[in-house]
Amino acid sequence: MRKIFTLLIVAILATATSWAGITTYQHVFTTKPTVGDGKPLTDVDWNIKATNLNGFQKSYAGVQIGAKGSNGKITLTSPSAWTYKGGTKITEVRLWLNLGGTSITPTVTIGGKVATSTGKVVKNTSANSDWTKTSKVTFTPAADGESGVIEISVSSVKAGYICALEIDTKEDESGKTPTQLSWSAPTATVDLASEVKEFPTLTKNPESITGITYSSSNADVATVNEATGEITIVACGQTTIKAAYAGDDTYASSSATYTLRVVDNSIAAGEYTFPINNWFWATNYTGSFNVEKGSLKLQGQQNGISISLGNVNSTNAYVDDNETRTYSSYIMTVNAPEGYVLKKIEFVGTKWQSSTLNASAGNMGAQKIWSGNVSSVEFYFAGTCEIKNVKIAYEKAAPAKTLTSIAITGEPAQTEYTEGETFSAEGLIVTATYDDASTAVVTADATWTFDPATLAVGTTSVTATATYNEKTASETYNVTVKEIPSYTYTWMVNGAEVKKSVLKEGAAVEAPANPENIADKVFTGWVTTATVDANVAPTYATIDATAKANTTYYAVFATLKQGAGEKWVKKAASEITEEGVYALISKDGYAFNGTIESGHGKSTAATFVFDKNNEATSAPEGTCELTFVKKGEGYSIYRDGTEKYKYLYSEASKSGSLKWAVAEQNYWYYDETKGSWAYKVKATETAYLNVYNTNNTFRTYYQAGSTSPVYFAQKVAGAGYTDFTTIVKAAEVTTLANLAVNGAEGAAYQVKDEMVVAKKFQKAGKNYIVVKDAAQAVRNFSTPAAADKFFNINGNKQEEYAQNNWMLVSLPVELYNQVNEKNTVTSITGTLTEKFNVAMEATNVVFENATNYFAPNTYCPINFMGESSVKGTNPAYTSRYYFATPKANEYANVLWAVYNATDGAFYLPSHTGSINVQEFKAAFNVDYSLNSVATPELVNGDMYSFEALVKEVAVPTTDAKSAPRKVAYDSTVTPSTKFVVYPLDLDADKVATGVNDVNCAKEVKGVSYFNMMGVESAQPFDGVNIMVTTYTDGTQSAAKVLR
Secondary structure, three states: OHHHHHHHHHHHHHOOOOEEEEEEEEEEOOOOOOOEEEEEEOOEEEEEEEEOEEEEEOOOOEEEEOEOOEOEEEEEEOOOOOOEOOEOEEEEEEEEEEEOOOEEEEEEEEOOEEOEEEOOOOOOOOOOOOHHHOEEEEEEOOOOOOOOOEEEEEEEEOOEEEEEEEEEEEEEOOOOEOOEEEEOOOEEEEEOOOOOOOOOOEEEEOOOOOOOEEEEOOOOOEEEOOOOOOEEEOOOEEEEEEEEEOOOOOEOOEEEEEEEEEEOOOOOOEEEEEEOOHHHHOOOOOEEEEOOOOOOEEEEEEOOEEEEEEOOOOOEEEEOOOOEEEOOOOEEEEEOOOOEEEEEEEEEOOOEOOOOOEEOOOEEOOOOEEEEEEOEEEEEOOOOEEEOEEEEEEEEOOOOOOEEEEEEEEOOOOOEEEOOOOOOOOOEEEEEEEOOOOEEEOHHHOEEEEEOOOOOOOOOEEEEEEEEOOEEEEEEEEOEEEOOOEEEEEEEEOOEEEEEEEEEOOOEOOOOOOOOOEOOEEEEEEEOOOOOOOOOOOOOOOOOOEOOOOEEEEEEEEEEEEEEEEEEEEEEHHHOOOOEEEEEEOOOOEEEEEEEEOOEEEEEEEEOOOOOOOEEOOOOOOOOOEEEEEEOOEEEEEEOOOOOOOEEEEOOOOOOOEEEEOOOOOOEEEEOOOOEEEEEEEOOEEEEEEEEOOOOEEEEEOOOOOOEEOEEEEEEEEEEEEEEEOOOOOOEEEOHHHHHHHOOOOOEEEEEEEEEEEEEEEEOOEEEEEEEOOOOOOOOOOOOOOOOEEOEEOOEEHHHOOOOOEEEEEOOHHHHOOOOOOEEEEEEEEEEEEOOOOEEEEEEEEEEEEEOOOOOEEEOHHHHHOOOEEOOOOOOOOOOEEOOOOOOOEEEEEEEEEEOOOOOOEEOEOOEOOEOOOOOOOEEEEOHHHOOOOOOOOOOOOEEEEEEEEEEOOOOOOOOOOOOOOOOEOOOOOOOOOEEEEEOOOOHHHEOOOOHHHHHHOOEEEEEEEOOOOOEEOOOOOOEEEEEEEEOOOOEEEEEEEO
16 A cells, blocks of 8 residues: 555656756867767767867867868767756756858757757858857756756868857756745836936745845856846946845745846947947847848947948848848948037958948948948948947037138139130138138139129139138139130032031031932931042031031032842831841931940941931941840840850940940840830840930930930842932923933933833832823824825724823822823933933832823834835735834834744735735844743744834944745845834733734725625615625625615
8 A cells, every 4th residue: 555655646746747947068279089889078978979079279179079071960968867966857968169161960869859950150260269159058858858868969061160068957846835926017217327226126926935145157248246136337348137036944045036137328429349230229139030121221320429330232141149141232321429420430340242332321341341520421332241249439520610610722723715605713712711820722622703704705814703601701812814716617519508506625516407309319427528429429427516717518418229238217216126237326316336445335437327217328337236026025136246145235234334244144125015115134134225315325214304315227129329428419400302302321310201100110129110192202202104004003003192201200209109001101300311212220210190091002023114105025915004113212012023033023914815915024132131921932934923122223233134035924024124123012922913904904996785685786775775895806705785
C-alpha cells in the first residue's frame, strides 16, 4: 500500500509546472575543440563530431568551420539527458556565429524535438576576439521538447565560425505555490538632462513574498541596487531591468523585466556620436523587413539633434540593435536645435555603396563626411549603406546683426558696348556694413538696376544701383556705345525680288514662304549663287538663324521626274504606319547622326530642306538611316552596317538612357494616349523620346511632352529632279496646231486646246497617252481629186475620215492613272521633246472625266505610200482612187498587212482571183519599240490587223530595194519611206481571217432597175425598185430601193 502511494506522489509532482531560478551554461570557443566522445567544454562533457574543423580566428572571434574551397560542420551532443547545476528543463539556447563564406546554418534539437530560431548571421571581420560583436541566434524549445538529449549542429558553406554557446536551464519546482512579478510598463525612456526620472513600478503576487533582487543587463547604461531596486543612470543607451524572486520551500521562483531606454536631450555645442539602431529610433526591429514605397518613417532625437529617415521608391528596410541600413532613394533629414547650426556630419558604417551621396546644402568633402553651416540638411542615398553611428558637430548660430548700409566699389570690367546691350556690373563690388561695425561682401546676393536699362547710340553714362536687404547704393560710370551693324537679306524668285529685310546683327532672320511651282518646274530649295549647274543638284543653303552678313538667297527650281532617284518625306510620329527606312529628325529638320553620348543622341550640323509638300531631295551629311521592322505593337529600329551595336533602344524611362544594343530588347511605338513616340522598356515602364531644343539632341524621358516631339523623314523611291535653274521661263500658251508649226524642241509649253485621249499605253517604264485636237491637220491634209473614185476599207469611207493634229504625251504615273481613254483634255503643260511627230513630256494634264465618241481611222498599206490619188497597175482599170493620208503620231487601225519575213515589212495582198483586181502595190516598215510584244513571232505570208501609232519620216528616202516575190503578196514595191508604222498590240494572234474585202475596190459596170412586175429600166420606177449592180469582174449585187 505504501508503494502505491509513493508512485501517486511522483505522478502528481510530474504534472506540476513551477520551476526554480534559471542557471546559464556558457562556453566561449577560443581554441579548436577536440573531436570525440566525452570531451569537456567548460565543465560539461560533450560528444563532438566535426568536418573540416580549423583553429581560432581572432578577426572573426571564433573557431573556423570549413574553408574557402570546402564546406564544414560541427555537432555537439550531450551524452545523456541534459542537466546543469540541478536544472533539467532548457528554456533557451543561444549561439554566437560569424559568416566567412557563402552561408552558415545552425540547428538545435532537444529530446528529438527541433527548437525554433530567430536571428540572422552576417559577416564581421572586425570582431577582434570579442564574441559579443558577432551574430546571435536564439533557439526556443518546442512545447514538448524542453528536456532530454540536446544536439547542436552548425554547417557552413565555405568558411564559417562558431564563437560562443549559452544554455539556460530551470530547476524543477513541482508542488510549490506559483508566484508572479510584473512591471507597470514593458518599456521606459528617461532623459539624462531631466531632473525628474520616472520608472515602472513592480507588483508582487502574493504581496507577502520578500527577498526580491534587482539587476541591470548593461551597467554602462544604468545600475540598480540589488536589494532596493533603486536605479542610477550612467549614460545613454538601452538596458534590461530585472526583478527576481528566488523562491523558498513554499513559493516558486518568478521574475519580470522591462526595457529601459536612456537618452540625453541636453543641448550644448559640441560633437556627438549617435548609434543609429533600435535604441535611437525607439523601435524593436530584428533586421530585414519590407515596407511600401514612401511609407517608412523613422525618427529619433538626441542632444537636441533630430534625425528622420524615409524611403521613396525602395521597398527594402533593415533595423536591428547594431545598425540601420539605407537603400537607393532613401532620404535622411538632420536638424540642429533651434539657434544652432550643423558644422560637420560623419557617417560610420561597414558597407557603403552610395558613391553619389548628395546633400541639399553644404559640401560632401569625402564619401561619408559632410561640412556646412546650416540648421537643416537632407541626404539623398543612391545605394545600400550600413550605418552604425553618426558623428555630428554643431555650434551656436552667429547672433543676428542689423544691416546699416551698402556701398559700391571697384570699376566696371566693360565700358564699351553695342546698342541694345545692357550694362554689366562685372567688376563692381557690393559691401554691406552692420551695426557692430562689421562688413561683408554681398555682391553675389545683391540685385542690380541700370539707368538707362538698354544702351543706345549716344549714351555716355550709366547709373548702376545695387539693392541688398532693402538697402540701396548707386554709382555712375562712363560708357561708349557703338552702333550695331545692319545686314540686308534679299530673297529672289525667278529673277524677281520677293522680300528684302534690313536687320541688325543678331536679329532673327525670317524666310518668306516657299514659292509656288512655275510651269513644270518645282521649287527645291534656296542657294546663295545667282545661277546653278542645270545638270547637278546644288548644295542648298541653310538659312541663317540670325543676321550676320549681307546675303541674297535665290530660289532653285527643277523638273520633277517620277520614277527616278529618291526623296525624303517628313512625317509626324503619329503618321508612322509602315516598315521602311527613316531618319529621326527634329521639327526644324536636324537629323540624328548615330552618335550617342551620355545617353543622348547627337544631331547633324545641317538640316533637311523640305519643300511645301514636306519633301526633300537629299539628307544632310551624317544622317543615320534607320530601318523600321514590325515587332510587337510597333517597330524594331536598327542601322545597317558593320557595327556590333546596331539596335536603338532605351535602357530605362529616364533621361540619358538612349543606347545601341547588339540585339533588340523590345519595340518602339506611337503612344496615342500621350501623343508621343515611345519605347516599351518593360511591361510597366515606358520611355518617351523627345528633342532637347537647346542643342537639338534626342533624349528619352519618363514622361511625354518633356520637351519637343520628334519627327521622321521617310526615304522613298520615285522622285528625282533634273534641269536645275534659278530662272524659269514661263511655259508659252499655244494650241496643238500651232505647236506643230511653231514649236521649239526643249521649250516649255502649255497646250490649251480641246483634245481627246485616243489611246493610253505603257512601255519601257514610261506612261503615254495619244491625243488629237479638233482642228484641221497642219500637215498631210488630203482631199479627193475631182476624178477620184472612193475606196472603202472594210466599210469605212475614207472621204469621211477625221484629219486632225496628233500628239504623243509622256506623263507621270500619277497623272497616267487618272486619265482615261476618250476623256476630254483641255490643257497639257510640259516640254516639247519632238516637233515633227509632235511629242511632249508633260508635268501637268487638265482633263474632264466625261466620255467622248471616238473611233480611230482604219488604214491599209496603200495609205502609207504618201499619195492620196492612187491608180493600180492593172490596165483594165483606168480609174484613180482616193486614199486618206495618215497624220504624224496618229493612232489608227491597220489591216490587210501581209508579213514578209525576209525584210520584216508588211505588204498589200497581191492580185489573186477577185482580190486586189486593180493590182495596187504598197508596203510599209515597222518599229516595235512601242509594241506590247518586243519581238512578235509572225508567220511569213500571213495577213495581220492591229492597232498602231503612225510616225512620219522627216526626210523621206527614195532608195529602192528588191525582194523575192511571194505567193500572197507583191514585194517588188519598195516599202514606204514617208511613214513608219509603230504597232501597239501586234502578236501572233492578230492574223486576219480572210482577204475578201480587198475586192471592194472593183468598178461598177452598170446598174439596172426592176419594178414589182419584173420590168427592167435604166431609170428607177416610182415606188419600190430592185436595183441590180453589175461589176467589171462579172459579179452582181441587188438592193431594194424606195423612190
